[in-house]
Amino acid sequence: MSVEEIMKKHGFRLSASCAGTAWYTKFIEYDGRRAYITVMDKDGEGFPQSLDEPVQVGIYELRSGDELENSQNISSLNSYLESLEE
Numbered sequence: 001m002s003v004e005e006i007m008k009k010h011g012f013r014l015s016a017s018c019a020g021t022a023w024y025t026k027f028i029e030y031d032g033r034r035a036y037i038t039v040m041d042k043d044g045e046g047f048p049q050s051l052d053e054p055v056q057v058g059i060y061e062l063r064s065g066d067e068l069e070n071s072q073n074i075s076s077l078n079s080y081l082e083s084l085e086e
Contacts, residue, residue: 033068042055057080
């Protein structure tokens with residue numbers, strides 16, 4: 001199964017900016033607000049290519065785009081996905 005298929009299974013989809021940056025996003029509710037989670041590679045420049053790759057995860061308000069939680073660096077995409085299942 002590809003990384004994209006695994007992310008889709010967890011409710012994430014590919015997103016990209018016009019500047020060429022790509023990441024996975026998932027819409028959520030956070031403290032009563034509509035928000036979204038972003039998952040990017042460790043440099044914040046694209047989406048992770050493997051489950052073993054370190055990732056950066058952020059939570060942002062949907063309407064304003066303001067960061068609701070400081071971005072976290074996580075040792076691997078697999079570790080992050082496992083934490084979602086707990």
